[in-house]
Amino acid sequence: MQLTTRHLLGIKNLSKEDISLILSTAEQFKEVLQRPVKKVPSLRDVTIVNLFYENSTRTRFSFELAEKRLSADTINFAASSSSAAKGETLLDTVNNILSMKVDMVVMRHSASGAPHFLSQHIPAAIINAGDGINEHPTQALLDAFSIREKTGGLEGRKVAIIGDIMHSRVAQSNIYLLNRMGAEVTVCGPPTLIPKYIREALGVNVSYNLRETLEWCDVANVLRIQLERQNQVLFSSLREYSIAYGINRQLLDSLDKEIVIMHPGPINRGVELDSDVADSKQSIILQQVENGVAVRMAVLYLLANRNN
Amino acid sequence: MAVLLSTEQLSATIRTLAKALRERHPGFEDVVFVGIQQGGAVLGEEIVAELQRLNPGKTIPYGQLDITFYRDDIRKNIIPPDKMNIHFGVENKTVILIDDVLFTGRTIKAALDVLFDYGRPAKVELCVLVDRNEHRQFPIQADYVGTTVQTSRTDKVKLVNREVILIPA
Numbered sequence: 001m002q003l004t005t006r007h008l009l010g011i012k013n014l015s016k017e018d019i020s021l022i023l024s025t026a027e028q029f030k031e032v033l034q035r036p037v038k039k040v041p042s043l044r045d046v047t048i049v050n051l052f053y054e055n056s057t058r059t060r061f062s063f064e065l066a067e068k069r070l071s072a073d074t075i076n077f078a079a080s081s082s083s084a085a086k087g088e089t090l091l092d093t094v095n096n097i098l099s100m101k102v103d104m105v106v107m108r109h110s111a112s113g114a115p116h117f118l119s120q121h122i123p124a125a126i127i128n129a130g131d132g133i134n135e136h137p138t139q140a141l142l143d144a145f146s147i148r149e150k151t152g153g154l155e156g157r158k159v160a161i162i163g164d165i166m167h168s169r170v171a172q173s174n175i176y177l178l179n180r181m182g183a184e185v186t187v188c189g190p191p192t193l194i195p196k197y198i199r200e201a202l203g204v205n206v207s208y209n210l211r212e213t214l215e216w217c218d219v220a221n222v223l224r225i226q227l228e229r230q231n232q233v234l235f236s237s238l239r240e241y242s243i244a245y246g247i248n249r250q251l252l253d254s255l256d257k258e259i260v261i262m263h264p265g266p267i268n269r270g271v272e273l274d275s276d277v278a279d280s281k282q283s284i285i286l287q288q289v290e291n292g293v294a295v296r297m298a299v300l301y302l303l304a305n306r307n308n
Numbered sequence: 309m310a311v312l313l314s315t316e317q318l319s320a321t322i323r324t325l326a327k328a329l330r331e332r333h334p335g336f337e338d339v340v341f342v343g344i345q346q347g348g349a350v351l352g353e354e355i356v357a358e359l360q361r362l363n364p365g366k367t368i369p370y371g372q373l374d375i376t377f378y379r380d381d382i383r384k385n386i387i388p389p390d391k392m393n394i395h396f397g398v399e400n401k402t403v404i405l406i407d408d409v410l411f412t413g414r415t416i417k418a419a420l421d422v423l424f425d426y427g428r429p430a431k432v433e434l435c436v437l438v439d440r441n442e443h444r445q446f447p448i449q450a451d452y453v454g455t456t457v458q459t460s461r462t463d464k465v466k467l468v469n470r471e472v473i474l475i476p477a
Contacts, residue, residue, distance in 0.1 A: 001388050021388060028389040032377065037425035040377035301377075302386055 003302050007119045007126040010135035011176040019181060023145050025298035026291070032069065033294055043072035046304050049097050051107040052129070053079040053090075053114075058265050058289060059129050059138070063106050066296035075102070090114065094122055104303065107131075112169075125303045133167050133229060139264050140173035142295040144181065146288045147219055150260055155182040160213045162188045162245065163223030163272055166195050167230060170223060170264045175202050188213040189245060192234040193225075210245050214255055221262040222247060222272050238271050248274040258282055265289070312438065312457055312465065313472035321454040322351070325435060326358040328452050329404065338430070339402045340369040344419050345390035347408030347467040349373075351437055355406060369396045373405075375418040392422075399427035408467040410436040410453075413446035438465055438472055 003018050011019075032040055048067050052060055060076075067074045077097070084093055094105065104125045107115050112132030119126045130136040148154055159178055165171045165187045178185050179202070186205040187194055199206050207213045214220060225241060235241050247261070261273070261283040269275050278285060313321060333339045336359075343352025349372040356370040376389040405419055416434060423429065435452040440459050459465060462477035 002386060025388055028374070028376075028392060031392050035425055036427055039425070041421070042377045042379075042382055302388075304382070304386065 006303070007115070007128075008137050008299055008303060009115050009119060009126065009128050011137045011140050011173045011180070012135065014137075014177075014180070016180050019141070019144070019177060022141055022295070022298050022302060023148065025302060026141075026145055026295045029069075029297040029301070030291065030294040032297070033290075039069050039071060041071045042301055043067070043070040043304050046070075046103045047073045047075070047101060048104040048106060048300070049075050049077060049102045050129075051077045051094070051097075051105060051109075053084070053107070053109040054130070056108055056129070058292070059108065059136075062289070062292040063127075063129060063138075063296050066293050066300060069293065070297055070300055072104075072300070090118065091121055094118060098122055098124055104300065127299060127303065130169055132169065133172075134169050135173045135176075136169040136264075137173050138292070138296055138299060139170050140177040141299070142288055142292040143170075143174055143221060143262060143264070144177050145291045145295050146262065146284055147183075147260070149287070149291065150284055151218060154178065157183040157219060158186070158217045159183050160186045160188055160207075160217035160220045161223065162210065162213065162220055162247075164193045164225045165189055165198065165223070166193045166234075167226040168223050170221075172202075174221060175204055179203055186213055186216060190235050190241070210247070211251070214247075214251065214259060217259055219260040219262060220247070221264070223264065224266060224268055224272060238268075242271050246270070246272055246274065247277050249276045249280070252277060252280075252282065260284055262288060309476075310474045311471055312474050313455065315470045318437075318467075318470055318472060321437060322354050322358055325437070325452050325454055326355055326362065329355070329435065330359060330362060333402070336363065336366060336368055338400070339404060340371070340396055340398060341404045341406060342371050342373050342394065342398075342419075342423070344405065344407045344415060345372055345374040345376075345392075348406050349390075351408050351467060352406035355435070371395055373419055373422055375415055375422055378418040378421045380414060380418070394426055397427055398423060398429045400430045402431045402433065403429045404433050404435055406435045408436070408472070409438045409440065409465045410434070410448075410450050411440045411443055411465070413444050413448035416448050417446050437467065440465060 004015055050063055106127045106129050108129040109131050112134035114131050115126050115128040128137055161171050175185055186207055188207045191208055263285045267273055267278055341356050343349035356368050359368055371394040374390040374392045376387050433451040436450045437454040439453045439456045443461055464475040466473055
């Protein structure tokens with residue numbers, strides 16, 4: 001069994017079988033990460049470039065660690081310290097790097113569609129590590145892996161995605177994935193941060209009421225307000241947002257069940273999540289980070305030989 | 309297709325292998341058993357069950373090992389991994405590796421690489437059901453052999469449904 005795709009550009013084009021294959025392969029890599037020697041020789045002769053045109057801590061470290069655990073050779077690129085700052089185009093930069101015999105490209109870019117553009121012009125396998133407000137496929141895969149691990153499956157699971165849906169690639173990738181795997185999704189947030197017609201376009205429930213949403217869901221995936229992508233005023237203040245949509249201990253304790261709390265990071269503590277929620281035993285935020293390495297190992301491993 | 313070992317012959321061979329293992333390791337002190345996925349894991353389970361029957365009071369550690377991530381042909385073909393389950397330490401233990409068919413020796417070479425990422429065993433022994441010894445590509449030999457067969461290079465030999473069969477190319 002193999003993936004039906006040469007690149008991982010988004011969840012949108014993955015089949016249910018592709019997603020299942022990545023998740024089950026990731027389970028075996030998670031086992032690798034528990035061993036005394038947390039490394040396998042699988043990608044010994046593969047060279048991977050990490051192209052980060054946008055800031056990242058978790059995703060960049062997670063990919064780099066995944067690559068090293070697979071024994072791949074890696075080179076890192078940060079736009080701020082490179083010739084991109086001197087005016088070189090994306091395609092020129094990548095072609096120059098590829099002429100040094102690189103097999104795979106992991107890319108984060110602030111422009112939606114940048115990895116799709118690249119995939120049409122270069123022979124290497126491309127993995128999207130987040131493109132603008134479009135998709136962040138490995139985040140959705142690690143979220144799904146974490147939900148499956150914590151609750152036993154995805155089919156029929158009720159997942160709420162709460163916060164800035166409008167500017168979130170994590171939300172979009174999660175919606176594609178959860179829908180495909182048979183979970184039910186509700187997006188929740190202030191009306192100005194939820195795209196109009198998202199119900200019709202993506203087949204999700206929409207709610208503007210946090211309490212009702214938490215009462216409905218099994219899992220709440222809480223997102224950050226992406227101030228860096230907002231170029232107009234969409235709510236009056238972070239304080240007001242926090243009062244209406246922030247999750248605190250009191251609110252969670254008043255529900256008649258224990259829901260699972262997730263967050264892709266970075267957390268703005270006291271805004272979307274209070275510390276006593278983020279650090280509680282209901283939260284699987286750090287497990288998400290741990291699972292991220294295993295899931296990215298699975299993606300890299302399954303795509304490694306597809307350009308031959 | 310030819311049957312190399314019938315179900316009855318397979319059971320008899322498993323009993324013989326178990327007997328040989330018990331002779332060399334009477335108390336099973338510091339001995340652990342590891343079957344290689346997939347055929348070896350099936351066989352290993354049966355051998356350990358037989359040993360367990362012969363030594364009722366004793367708990368015999370048994371795990372499964374998958375070599376997928378250690379294959380030397382990864383650029384030719386990506387294979388989804390099987391389950392890995394070594395729930396005990398191998399440090400300073402005698403590890404009995406179990407596989408159904410010993411052919412080129414590449415699987416065993418990879419299995420040794422896997423094993424050493426779990427610790428440093430004192431000793432590793434190899435137990436196989438079928439030895440196709442004229443096709444070896446590495447200096448690897450088994451310590452316990454069920455049966456040795458003459459095959460041509462392109463034949464496939466497999467343990468399926470409690471029979472060992474030969475499928476000519």
